[in-house]
Amino acid sequence: MIQQIAVIGAGTMGNGIAHVFAQYGFTVHLADVSEQALSKAMATIAANADRQVKKEIILPDQKTALLSRIKTFTDIPAAVKAADLCVEAVSEKFAVKETIFKLLDAHAPAHCILASNTSSISITRIAAVTARPGKVIGMHFMNPVPMMKLVEIIRGISTEKNVTDTILALCETIGKTPAAAEDYPGFIANRVLMPMINEAIYSLHEGVADINAIDTIMKLGMAHPMGPLQLADFIGLDTCLQIMRVLQEGFGLPKYAPCPLLVNMVTAGKLGVKSGEGFYVYTAGSKTAAPNNSLTR
Numbered sequence: 165m166i167q168q169i170a171v172i173g174a175g176t177m178g179n180g181i182a183h184v185f186a187q188y189g190f191t192v193h194l195a196d197v198s199e200q201a202l203s204k205a206m207a208t209i210a211a212n213a214d215r216q217v218k219k220e221i222i223l224p225d226q227k228t229a230l231l232s233r234i235k236t237f238t239d240i241p242a243a244v245k246a247a248d249l250c251v252e253a254v255s256e257k258f259a260v261k262e263t264i265f266k267l268l269d270a271h272a273p274a275h276c277i278l279a280s281n282t283s284s285i286s287i288t289r290i291a292a293v294t295a296r297p298g299k300v301i302g303m304h305f306m307n308p309v310p311m312m313k314l315v316e317i318i319r320g321i322s323t324e325k326n327v328t329d330t331i332l333a334l335c336e337t338i339g340k341t342p343a344a345a346e347d348y349p350g351f352i353a354n355r356v357l358m359p360m361i362n363e364a365i366y367s368l369h370e371g372v373a374d375i376n377a378i379d380t381i382m383k384l385g386m387a388h389p390m391g392p393l394q395l396a397d398f399i400g401l402d403t404c405l406q407i408m409r410v411l412q413e414g415f416g417l418p419k420y421a422p423c424p425l426l427v428n429m430v431t432a433g434k435l436g437v438k439s440g441e442g443f444y445v446y447t448a449g450s451k452t453a454a455p456n457n458s459l460t461r
Contacts, residue, residue, distance in 0.1 A: 166334055170195060170247040170272070172240060172264055177281055178253035179205035180309025183212060186233040187222065187310070188338040194236050195243035202236040209234065212310055240264075241271035248273075249334075251303060253281040256406045261285060262293050269294035277327055279303040283403075284354050284410040287320035287347045297322035301331055304353060305340075307399070316353050317344045349414025350407065358407050361399075362423055364392035368443075369425040375443050375453040393443040394451075396426075397436030405430045 167190065171182045174196035182194045182205070196202050213227040222230070237243035244250050250268050254260050261280060268278050278300045280290055291300035302318025315335045319328050328344070335342035345351040350358060364378050373381070379391020388395075396404050408422035429435075429442065434454075436442030444451040 166248040166277075166330070167191060168193065168247050168249075170244040170250045171253060172196075172243075172250060172268070173253035173281075174198070174201040174205035174236075175253065176307060177305060177309065179208050180212075180307065181251055181253055181281065181305055182234055183209045183230070183310050184305075184338050184340075186230045187213075187226075190233065190338075192234045193243040193247065194234055195238070195240045196236075197238060197240075199238055202238070206231075206234070206236065212308075216310070240267055244268055244272040244276070246273065247276050249277045249279060251279045251281060253305075256283060256285065256403055256410075258285055258289065261290055265290055265293050265300070269296060275299075277301065277330065279331065281305055282318075284350045284358075284407040286349070286414075287318045288322065291320045291322055298324040299327055301327055302347075302351070303331060303335075304351065306353075313339075313341045314353075315340045315342050316351055317342045318347055318351050319344065320347050350411050354407050355411065358404060358411060359420065361392045361396045361404055362408055362420075362426065365396070365423040365426050368393065369423055397442035397444055397446075399436070400438050401426060401435045401442050402430050 169185050169190050170193040171178050172195050174194055178194065182192045186192045194202065194205060210231060213230055216222045217224055217227050250272055252261060252264050254264055261282065265278060272278065278294065280287065280302050281304060282302060283304050287300060287302045291297035294300060297320065300320055301323050304316035304318065306312035306314050317331055332342045349355065367373060367378055368375060375393055379393050382388045382391045405422055405426055408420060411420040433439055434441050437446055440446050441454065443454055445454055
């Protein structure tokens with residue numbers, strides 16, 4: 165039975181995952197090497213819980229209980245020593261995940277399930293760095309985690325059926341809808357989404373339409389809640405680039421090559437919302453499209 169959950173990484177995804185598990189009564193250990201990141205994460209969780217109170221999703225005393233269930237750690241071995249489930253939510257780089265999973269494997273209890281929030285990296289590859297590949301699985305939460313219902317569940321080639329069944333049931337316990345995918349590059353969510361975003365960037369790069377037109381066409385014509393360029397900014401252009409490279413390496417097909425404009429923007433540090441500028445410029449809660457002549461060829 166899963167009771168104690170360790171979440172590794174206190175960034176946007178990590179704090180959202182910790183929030184949801186704590187909301188549904190689980191004891192959560194939130195771990196990060198940065199004390200500053202942990203403090204920021206707890207402030208974010210508290211602010212998001214306040215919004216839930218205002219929307220009458222939870223009661224004030226439930227917010228207090230939620231926050232009391234989360235304990236922060238800068239020492240990962242201490243955070244995971246009694247965990248029933250570890251969820252890794254660090255950057256989308258295999259080398260970083262490899263280091264984390266070796267650490268989790270060495271210090272988490274033998275029964276503990278090790279899950280990755282990866283959106284594109286092979287679960288089989290991650291599992292292979294551990295001595296418990298049957299207990300490794302993908303739990304790809306969507307952002308923002310407290311609001312989004314989907315969790316994409318990815319089974320590695322060695323993932324045990326009882327592990328998959330346990331995680332599918334757990335997702336339903338925390339009010340999420342799980343959908344299972346096999347372990348191929350990008351799984352389903354990003355195998356479909358990222359080429360669309362990349363094609364939108366190509367359309368801008370080639371002068372087919374400007375930023376506002378591309379996003380407006382996809383919002384009003386395809387009923388998307390936000391356009392692909394705004395969504396790329398929201399995800400982080402560096403993350404989009406990392407995922408496109410995973411797809412390109414995994415499939416070896418030209419159609420997965422990242423647009424040169426995307427590469428250049430990441431090189432220039434224009435990463436989207438997180439840096440204050442991407443396809444849009446973000447200031448004081450507002451956004452305006454970046455000048456076309458600064459982005460297109």
